Amino acid sequence: MRNTVRWGVLSTANIGLKKVIPGMQQGQQTSVTAIASRDLAKAQEAAAALGIAKVYGSYEELLEDPEIDAIYNPLPNQLHVPWTIKAAEAGKHVLCEKPISLTAAEAETLLAVRARTGVKIGEAFMIRSYPQWLRVRELLDEGRIGELRSIMGCFSYFNVDPANIRNIVESGGGGLMDIGCYMIHASRYAFAQEPDRVVGLVDRDPVMQTDRLTSAMLDFEGGQSIFTCSTQLVPYQRIHFLGTRGRIELEIPFNAPPDRPTRLFIDSGKDVFGGGITTETFPVCDQYTLQGDAFSKAILEDTEVPVSVEDAIGNMAVIEAIFASGASGQWEAPNRFKNQHP
Template sequence: MAKDEIVWGILGTAKINDKVVLPMHSAPKCRVKGIASRSQAKAQEAANKYGLTVAYGSYEALLEDPEIDAVYISLPNHIHVEWTIKAVEAGKHVLCEKPIGLDAQQVEQLIAARDKSGRYIQEAFMVRTHPQWLKVRTLIDEGAIGELRAVTGGFTYNNTNPDNIRNQSELGGGGLLDIGCYPITTSRSIIGREPKRVVALMEQDPVFRVDRLGSVLMDFGGVQASFFYSTQTHPYQRMQFHGTEGRIEVEIPFNAPNDKPARLLVSESTSAGVGSDRWLEIQVCDQYGVAAATFAEAVLSGSPQAIPLEDARANMRVIDAVFRSARSGAWEGIQGS
C-alpha cells in the first residue's frame, strides 16, 4: 500500500528548528514525530517546545525508529556529512541544513551514499523552492527586463558571540558557508548556468579565525554577478537582477516573511525618473514548509528532487573557488565543472 505522508524526525536541537519544525509538521503530506539530542533531557525539552510526541535520547535512537521515513538534520556544519551518511544507511531520506558539506569533495561522498542507498538526500536551501524565486526566474525567461547582464546582492548580520557556532572555525563556521552561499545559489539558479571563474576579497576575524567579511565577483560569461556578505555589520539582505530593459529587485530574498506577501520590484526607471516601477506581491507562504512539502512529494512520487545533490556539488565548487581566490588574490576557475 502506497504511503500518503512522510514521517519526519529532527536530528539536533539547533535554533534553526524554531523556524523549521512547526511549518514542516503542518506542510502537506508531512508529519514530524520526534526530535533527537545526545541528551534525553534536552530532547524532551525540545519535544515539549514543538509539541512532538517522541524525544530520542540519542541520534542513533531516532535512526532506529522504523516509522521515521526522513530526517531533517540541523546539526553543526562539520558533522553534516557524517550523520547524513548514517541516516541513509539506516534507510532514511535526508533534508540537511546548508552547507550540506564543507567542500565539494564531501558532497561527492554524499552522492556515492545516495546512489548506494537509493535514498534521497537534499541540501535545505529553502529559498530555492520559494515562489518568489520561481517568479524571478519566470520573469527573466519571459524577457521582463530584456537580456540579463548583471546580478548584485548582499547578505549581512552582526554576531560577535564567541559561543555561536558561526564564530567557531572548528565547527565549520564563517560567513561564506553561512550566508555567502545564498547569493551564489540564487545567482546560479536564476542565470541557469555555472560561473567560469571567480575572484574574491575576504577578511578574517583575528580572534575567531573565521571569515567575517567578503566580496565576490562571479563571471558567468555574458553575465557578471557580484555580492558582499558580512557577519559583523548591520543586518541587510537584497538581490537585484539588471537587464538591458529593466531590473528586478528581490526585497527580502533569503529570510522571506511567513506572515505577509513577499515582494518583487520590476523596474524600468532610470536615474532621471523616466520609466515605471511595479511591485509584484507573492502569496503568503512559509518557505520552510514549502521546502518540506516539495521534498516529501518527490519522495512519495519517486519524482526528481527540486535540488539534486549534483546542484549542491556545483554550488560547493564555487564556494571552494571563492576560498582559493581569497588566498591567492587571483581569479580562480571552477574545478570539476
C-alpha cells in the same frame, strides 16, 4: 499509498526549533513525528514545546526507528555529511541544512551514497520552493528584463559572540559558508550556469579567524554576479537582477517572513526615480512549510528534490574557489565535477 512523509529531526538546533520544524508542521505532506538529541532532556523539552510524539536520546536511536521515512539534518556544518551518510545507510531520505558540507570533495561523496542506498538527498535552500523565487525564474525565462547580464546582492548580520557556532572556524563558520552561499546559489540558479572563474576578497576576524567580510565576483558565460556578505555589518539583505531591458529586485530575498507578504519589483528603467517600477506582492506563507512539502512530494512521487546533491557540489566548488582567491589574490576556477549541474 500514504500521502504524508514521517520526519525525524537530528538535534535541537535553533534553526530547527524556531523556523523549520514549526514550518514543516503546517505542511500537507509532512509529519514531524520524532526528534533526537544527545541530551535526552533537551529533546524532551523540544518535543513538549512543539508537540512531537517521539523523543530519542541519541541520533542512532532515531535512525533505527522503522516508522521514520526521512531525516531533517540541521547539525553543525562539520556533521552534515557524516550524519547524512548514516541516515541514508539506515534507509532514510535526507534533507540537509546548507551548506551541505565543508568542501566540494566531501559533498561529492554523497553521490555514491545516494546511488548505493537509493534514498533522496537534498540541500535545504528553502528559497527554491518559495513563490517569489519561482516568479524570478518565470520572469527571466520569459525575457521580461531582456537578457540577464548582472546580479548584485548583499546579505549581512552582526554577531561577534565567539561561542556562537557561526563564529567557529572548525564548524564551518563565517560569512561565506553561512550566508554568502545564498548569493552563490541564487546566481547559479538565475544564470542556470556554473561560473567559469571567481575572485574574492576575504577579511577575517583577528581573533576568531572566521571570514567576517567577504566580497566576490563570479564570471559566468552569460554575465557577472557580484556580492558582499558579512557577519559583522548592519543586518541587511537585497538582490538585484539586471538585464538588457529591465531589472528585478527582491526586497527580502532570503529570510522571507512567515507572517507578512513579500514583494518583488520589476523596473523597466523608465526613469531613475522609479517611474517604471511594477510591484508584485506574494501572500503570506512559510518558506519552510513549502520546502518540507516539496521534499516530501519528491519522496512520495519519486521525483527530483528541489536542490540536488549535484547542485550542492556546484555551490561548494564556488565557495572553495572564492576562499582560494582570497588567499592567492588571483582569479580561481571552481573545481569541475563530472556529475555537476545547476
